[in-house]
Each structure stands twice: as C-alpha cells, then as structure tokens.
Amino acid sequence: MFLSRIRQFHASTIKFSDFTHVIIGGGIVGTAIAAELQQQPDCQVLLIEKNDNLGIETTSRNSEVIHAGLYYPPNSLKAKLCIAGKNKIYDAHRRGNFQVNLRNCGKWIVAQQDEEVEYLNKLANNAKELNVPVEFISTTKAKDKYPLIRAEKGILESPSTGIISAHDYLMFHEGGFENNEGTIALNSKVINIDYHSGIPEYKLTVSTENGEIEITSDNIINSAGLYAPEISNILLPKDRHYKSYFAKGNYFSYTAEKPLGKITDTLIYPCPNPNASSLGTHLTFDLGGQLRFGPDLEWLDIEKADDIDYTPNPKNLTNAFEAVKTYFPAITQSSLNPSYSGVRPKLISSTQSKLQFSDFIIKQEDGFPGFVNLLGIESPGLTASWAIAEYVKNIYY
Structure with missing residues (x-):
C-alpha cells in the first residue's frame, strides 16, 4: 500500500516529488506535525517510522503528565509551546469532541x-x-x-497540571492524519538524505522490509526524537553536527x-x-x-x-x-x-545541564530550505506536541 501510494501520487500531480513533506519519526510530536500539515491545501505528507508501530519509544515511556509550563524561562520555546499545547488539549476536551482520556488533577x-x-x-x-x-x-x-x-x-x-493517556493522544493525531489521507510507512528507516538544490528536492534512501527504496520530497521534518541528531548529521556538514x-x-x-x-x-x-x-x-x-x-x-x-x-x-x-x-x-x-x-x-551534558537551561531546537536549517530540525524534544514534549505541530506548520505557511 505504501509503495502504491507513492506511485499513485507521483503519477497524478504536476510536481516532480513524491511528497510535499516527509516527516521522520512517528512519536507524538511527529504524528501531530503530520496531522497538522496534511490538513493544508495540496499537501501530501509521508510519516516515516522505523518501528512496527507509532509512539513506542519516548512517547510511551513517560509519566503522561499535562505540564502547566511554569518551570521554563518566559522567552523559551519550552514555555511557549508547553502552555499553548496544554491549552489546546484542555480546549479540545471542553468542546467535547476530543476522545482522549485525561484528568485535570493539579x-x-x-x-x-x-x-x-x-x-x-x-x-x-x-x-x-x-x-x-x-x-x-x-x-x-x-x-x-x-x-x-x-x-x-x-x-x-x-x-492546570493534569494527566493524559499518551496512547489515546497519539491515536487522536494518527486518526486525524489518516482521515485526511496521509501516508504512514512503518518498519522504514531513513539511511541517507541528499539535497538537490537545482530542482530543489530532497532524496531519501529508506530501508524497508522489502529492501531499500528512494523517496523524493519538497520538504523534510526531522522529528526522530532520540535519533534526531543522527538524522540531522546525515545531511548537515560536519562542522554543524550535533552530539547526542x-x-x-x-x-x-x-x-x-x-x-x-x-x-x-x-x-x-x-x-x-x-x-x-x-x-x-x-x-x-x-x-x-x-x-x-x-x-x-x-x-x-x-x-x-x-x-x-x-x-x-x-x-x-x-x-x-x-x-x-x-x-x-x-x-x-x-x-x-x-x-x-x-x-x-x-543536547548538553550532565555537567552543562547544571549550569544552563536547555531549550527545544526547532528551526529550518540554513542552506537547506524546507529541512526543519527538531532537536532536544524532551519533556514537556508530550504536552507541547500539538503546539509544536502548529509552530512547524507556520514555518512553511
């Protein structure tokens, strides 16, 4: 179904790329971004996940807390996106169209x-x-x-602190993505990325159960979580590599x-x-x-x-x-x-973390238009995920 979808899209569009956006990493953040982008006109989004299910790493291994956002510096992304994400969750819950188990316990x-x-x-x-x-x-x-x-x-x-089912929340975004005809590729690992500036276009080499395939995209979002620095280092020059x-x-x-x-x-x-x-x-x-x-x-x-x-x-x-x-x-x-x-x-060591605050990194990389890096997306990533998705969308639109 995945390969068929690529061919179908490629044949039915005047664009050269297979997809408008490829998102690497199917945790709660990547899945929320995929759902947000797939809602945009003329978007064809592919969500790539190396495991056999979405959200089985960091997303499923946390305390499932809806964080209030009070710990972080006022101008930080962690503060802004945590608070915005929390508000999105509670607002959706109050509207009654949000089939996600949660409790505002404080x-x-x-x-x-x-x-x-x-x-x-x-x-x-x-x-x-x-x-x-x-x-x-x-x-x-x-x-x-x-x-x-x-x-x-x-x-x-x-x-305003609460608890939420991370599984239900993931399924909410996954359902929104699939209902808008987004494409999910499981058991698929990105092993190389090339940028062709003359087109412009990104070519991804992906290892699947059926061997290696190549996929092209206008844009790439690196939301690979624990693996995000590795993915980033595939594309960026050595002097811009990140250490995990x-x-x-x-x-x-x-x-x-x-x-x-x-x-x-x-x-x-x-x-x-x-x-x-x-x-x-x-x-x-x-x-x-x-x-x-x-x-x-x-x-x-x-x-x-x-x-x-x-x-x-x-x-x-x-x-x-x-x-x-x-x-x-x-x-x-x-x-x-x-x-x-x-x-x-x-993104910083144990010693450094005692001396400085470490914020989310969410940015379009210089020299690589359309390549958006998300690095150091730790707590409060679950709470912030919906707001992160909107933040990434706003980079493109």
Whole structure:
C-alpha cells in the first residue's frame, strides 16, 4: 500500500516529488506535525517510522503528565509551546469532541527546607510572568487534606497540571492524519538524505522490509526524537553536527504493604534540580489511580540511541526511596519495584545541564530550505506536541 501510494501520487500531480513533506519519526510530536500539515491545501505528507508501530519509544515511556509550563524561562520555546499545547488539549476536551482520556488533577510542589521555599517563590514569580495559574497553600490545610503527604515549609499548587493517556493522544493525531489521507510507512528507516538544490528536492534512501527504496520530497521534518541528531548529521556538514546525550529516567511501581487510606489525588512534586534538567522523583498516578514514582535521573554513558537499555535500573531503587520518603514518609522500600524507564534526548551534558537551561531546537536549517530540525524534544514534549505541530506548520505557511 505504501509503495502504491507513492506511485499513485507521483503519477497524478504536476510536481516532480513524491511528497510535499516527509516527516521522520512517528512519536507524538511527529504524528501531530503530520496531522497538522496534511490538513493544508495540496499537501501530501509521508510519516516515516522505523518501528512496527507509532509512539513506542519516548512517547510511551513517560509519566503522561499535562505540564502547566511554569518551570521554563518566559522567552523559551519550552514555555511557549508547553502552555499553548496544554491549552489546546484542555480546549479540545471542553468542546467535547476530543476522545482522549485525561484528568485535570493539579499538582503540589512541596518544600521541606527554607531554601526550597525561596525556590517556590521564584517559581511563583516565573509562573506569574508566564500567566500560568499557581497559588500557595497553607501547610496546615494541606495536612488536613492529605495527612500522609509531608510539606514542612511550603506548597505551591499548580491547578492546570493534569494527566493524559499518551496512547489515546497519539491515536487522536494518527486518526486525524489518516482521515485526511496521509501516508504512514512503518518498519522504514531513513539511511541517507541528499539535497538537490537545482530542482530543489530532497532524496531519501529508506530501508524497508522489502529492501531499500528512494523517496523524493519538497520538504523534510526531522522529528526522530532520540535519533534526531543522527538524522540531522546525515545531511548537515560536519562542522554543524550535533552530539547526542541521553538521560534515563527510571519509574517505580507502588504496592502498599498495609492499608494506608487515601494518599493523594493530586500529583506531588519535590523541588526540582537546577535548570529543570529533572523535575525530581515525583508521585504521579495513571488514569486508573494507580500510584507510581519517577522518573529519577541517570545519565547514560553511550553515544548512540541504538545502545539504550530500557531495563529499569534496580540499583536506583534505594535512592528513589530516599527521595520519595522526604514527602511521603509512610512509604517503605519494599513497596517499590522497578517498573519501566524512558530516556530523554539531550543536547548538553550532565555537567552543562547544571549550569544552563536547555531549550527545544526547532528551526529550518540554513542552506537547506524546507529541512526543519527538531532537536532536544524532551519533556514537556508530550504536552507541547500539538503546539509544536502548529509552530512547524507556520514555518512553511
């Protein structure tokens, strides 16, 4: 069907290219971009995914939180696109035509020390500048509401935080793309890209189950997630190559050893690490109410995404327990078990991340018209995905 679609399109259009846009990477961001572009007049979009299903890497390996956007610098893409993406999700949900399971449960960011209260004050000021709603909650009232949650010095509530089914959200965008006759190529890996400036046109060599094929496109969007630097480096000159860094986040399931009663129906976050390279090992839950903790932060000593081992690291359980115990003292170490892990695509090292904020990179590369790079699309990528799609569309239209 995929090869037939290429021939059919090529034969029925006056354009020379097989597609107007090829998107590399079928995670939530790539799929949302595909759906957005396919809605535009005269667009014929191909979404290429190397796995046998969409969204089985970073998209399916996160905490499924709808982030409010309060952590990021006001002029950053992370802030702008997170907030815009969050608003798109809630607006669609309110309209009632959005068949995606979600819950606007809110979250508490809890402080146990005076210096953490200072951090909460800075975070509240940042949220105010971003027009993200937050409010301080009395620790006494908090204790009455959730007696098992510890917050010695302060609590900042984020009422617009929520949780969402990442699978449902992916299916929403995939359905929109396919309903508008977009084309999806699974089990297809891009192994080379050439740019022919005289036409102009991009030629992609793609490895499929049936051998290598060549596809031409007017434009390319690199939304390959963990593999995005590798894809970018195929095309860009060596002095513009990107280096990949990988930060693993382990998640831990929770089974109480004895009944504790109601713990919380609000997400609980500790004060995060510097520059929000990690938001700390936090308490979340799924849409069924099952508690889980994570992610922690474990930098991987690897150079390529193919070398990632997604097995959750049991050695991190003790550190996770100690982190969680600061805000949930009743937890026992034996009630936690390694569950799953995800990996954040980073563009700066562990050392650099402690010194500077790392923003999304979304840009059309100089000298390669129509080639749009998306790099370092980590959290809040799930929340921001719909807004990222609109942002990319606006580069072209």
